[in-house]
Amino acid sequence: MDKRIAGLSAAVAHALLRAASPLLGTLLLFAQTNPDTVKLTMAPVQGNVYVLMGDGGNITVQTGKDGVMLVDTGFAPLAPKAMAEIRKLSDGPIRWIVNTHVHTDHTGGNAEMAKLGMTGESIGPPRIVAQSNVLNRMTTADPGQPKIPEAAWPNDEYFLPSKDFFFNGEAVVVYHVPAAHTDGDSLVFFRRSDVLSTGDVFTPGSYPIIDLARGGSVQGEIDALNRIIDITVPAKYQEGGTMVIPGHGRLCDEADVVEYRNMLTVIRDRFRDMIHKGMTLEQIKATKPTLDYDTQYGATTGFWTTDMFLDAVYKSLSEKK
Amino acid sequence: MVSLPVFAQVDFTGEWAPLYHEDGPERLPGPELGDYTELPINAAARMAGDTYDADRISVVPEYQCRPHGGDYSMRGLGNLRVWRDIDQASEKLIAFHTHMLAWDSERTIWMDGRPHPPDYAPHTWQGFSTGVWDGNMLTITTTHLKTNYMRRNGIPRSDKAVFTEHWTRHGDYLTVVTVIEDPVYLTEPLVRSDNWYVDPGQNIGIFGCEYAPEVPRPEGTVPNHLVGQNPFLHEFANWYGLPYEATRGGAETLYPEYQKKIANEYHPPDHCERYCKCTSLFDCNVTSK
């Protein structure tokens, strides 16, 4: 843990967390964890695609005769452990890394995994793909935070609505969903395996983090969820079909995303109505506007609480465009 | 020496037709808006029901073909077929299977002692079920259910619920006790029981469903009533002369002493005007008498 933070009182530290970004929050959270005790779980999803859980955000792993592709890379200290799990599936080189967004629990392992993933078959370090805003933010350090090493930066950024390539026998399509969780979010679709990695646009166990400081917004988040629903196709009776790997949490499909989208849309509608009536944030909070969802998605402690979510929704919908 | 393998205790195999001699109007045509009676729900569930707009079922395309959850299925919204898998080598019962009319839902009830999947496994409409015998009662535990409804007027059931059933067969009757434990929306387990009778001549047809938006709406529209603005919530109480508070559900309303609390606030109409007769799909209209 950062010694400066460790030396502060809990109240001040909490205030810093609230003022700073969730990025800082997740870093602090992980800093308190002993990597040796972290349990990583690799699970098959569908086709060529697996998911590695327990290392910050979910890491999507695609394997085949061409090598290995990752969506996100978790935390740097866990990279060796994560790599050991990947090597149980494939000894091929990591040729592609796609970052779904800038946060450290998804990009922290970029440099380490890129290095550990090279083999005799590598012709160079892996391509690290991300939306260009991810690169912009990584090259500009947060105030008071160490600079992110260049080896971790995306080296294959894109700025058009999407990017695609072919790997391990299937098309991989990377879609930019603007101003959602952040301004640099990507969805990654494995077309033949029929799997979609969403990053933190979709986190079924908690309210979405709307990182306003990094260009996130409620409406953008809803648009991104609707985009996921457009891409996914369920099998019989709204179940199965396209499998969805969220940024954190269990494996899902379209129906799970629909519930999440519905929740956020209803909350947005309520806030919009109350903001239109001129209610302040405190007045809105007094009505308990998310009571029906709080037990399912909310938290009273941790780095993203219900209170912080309400703040973000209010600010996102109130700000003048 | 002849070896005696463990046999199944009771065979539920067969075709079963549901009986609607309890809660016919709620189970057949559907619950009325604002009717939260019988449910030990909390404030979160109440708010979800109050802000639910039934238009959602048609306007949200993904809801048009959304099936009942495995727990709601056992309220008997359709005929049931049960069959079993017997391992040929050991003659042991491996699983029961169920097929229900509604959305052609099929479920496997594993009887071979296998564990439930880990928390990160996908959830399904029917969930993951395992069964154990207690005498001739089959107790089934189901986890990994997708979010669904506890009642079709907006009262939800979360994906954190655990669903338990107790199946007993008495002659030609199958009684299924259902227990829903939902830490998100219930303050105590919801225990109910429904009955089927054996119907060997039954033929369960194909349900089939394809979603088809019929009214142009902006993408992502999710019909809902804003908090405090649902105009329909008092209808149920008014139609049946019930005190409004009693229709809001909650554990207190389920116990006998609640009768005394509402005795002086119940003012029923002189004669039945709604759902006076309802024992099957064909005689359960709002004006049936």
Next chain:
Amino acid sequence: MTPRLAIFSLIVPACILAQGVPPPSGIGPGAPPQAPKSAEASAPADFTGYYVSVVTEDWRWRMVTPIKGDFASIPLNNEGRRVGNAWDPDKDTAAGEQCKSYGAPAIMRVPGRVHISWADANTLKLETDAGTQTRLLHFMGKPAQTDKPSWQGYSVANWERPVRGSGFPGFGLGATREGAHGKALEVVTTQLRAGYLRKNGPPYSENTVLKEYYDLHKERNGDTWFTVTTVVQDPTYLTEPFVTSTDFKKIPDGEGWSPSVCTAK
């Protein structure tokens, strides 16, 4: 009997003895006849205790007096509907018949508490605080021909047994499966006085035969419940048997016990 069959008939019980399964009474050389155990001693499940009904079904037909003419879910025939629509609670009260909806076919649906105990080794007693009713469930009983019909009728009880089979755990020779014996209490009640299936007058006649099956179940949170499946067969007023199942949760002894008299309204 052929020598092969004679040898087989000795080998089969020998194998079963070797596996620790006792043979049924009377089988095997020198096995003494066993005296019949009392119902209490042979009970496969313990139903005794206090229970409360938790009304999660048919709430508006049980927690309040249903609206006149509201017979939803009951398979009444036209005559039953006609009689039901003539319901007059004041008249019933004046005639001293305010217990008409507390008869055996209906009493388990009336919200209240139930106390189950052994009146004697072969008679289970079921008391309700609602309407202060008492039912006696007679094991090995038989109704006397001269008994007058009553609200609770005469109940014959059994621990549920398979319909056929010697009880000999077999392996496909037409005998009963081991473990097929249930733990349910089966009760058949006749000699019922005409009454109401619900408080608002849907009738049942004196021709009614009531069958009930009581099942105990324990839940994950430790609560014990029983569910009674009630089958009312009345060709006079019903188009088919009227089947309901009612759930009761076990409570600490006497908790909330609140005897009340019958009311017609």
